[in-house]
Amino acid sequence: MMCLASAGIAVDAAGRGRGQGAKVGAGRTVWDGVYTEEQAARGRNQYLQACASCHAADLRGDSTAPSLIEESFSFQWGDATVGELLERIRTLMPSDRPNSLSGQAYRDVVSFILQSNKFPPGQKELDAEPDALRQILIVVTRPEPKPRS
Numbered sequence: 001m002m003c004l005a006s007a008g009i010a011v012d013a014a015g016r017g018r019g020q021g022a023k024v025g026a027g028r029t030v031w032d033g034v035y036t037e038e039q040a041a042r043g044r045n046q047y048l049q050a051c052a053s054c055h056a057a058d059l060r061g062d063s064t065a066p067s068l069i070e071e072s073f074s075f076q077w078g079d080a081t082v083g084e085l086l087e088r089i090r091t092l093m094p095s096d097r098p099n100s101l102s103g104q105a106y107r108d109v110v111s112f113i114l115q116s117n118k119f120p121p122g123q124k125e126l127d128a129e130p131d132a133l134r135q136i137l138i139v140v141t142r143p144e145p146k147p148r149s
Contacts, residue, residue, distance in 0.1 A: 033122020
């Protein structure tokens with residue numbers, strides 16, 4: 001896979017980029033369990049085949065490819081949507097053959113990236129509908145529980 005940062009994904013510091021198209025009032029976040037354990041396991045296998053040669057097996061990247069976890073992920077993708085993340089990966093990765101994986105494989109890889117960033121799994125796999133994925137906000141810190149009415 002190609003380096004996400006060198007592909008112009010994370011900009012910010014006035015150039016925006018990350019979260020640019022994010023819905024301000026997105027109803028769900030990555031803390032709501034938006035993928036399943038099984039999906040993340042498939043994503044791990046797909047990641048090791050298609051992504052690890054650049055981004056490393058532990059997702060920490062190397063001198064040419066950024067880390068896809070922890071602070072690097074938070075900086076690049078905090079306040080973006082899962083749909084934006086998926087679309088960027090799909091259209092740019094792997095760098096030698098973008099958009100060459102199935103839609104399911106790309107969703108599985110995104111699930112593995114979410115799991116690797118310690119976002120909790122849920123009961124349903126990531127939705128195949130792009131509009132639904134654009135409603136799931138990547139929020140770095142767990143939101144406070146909503147008070148019961």
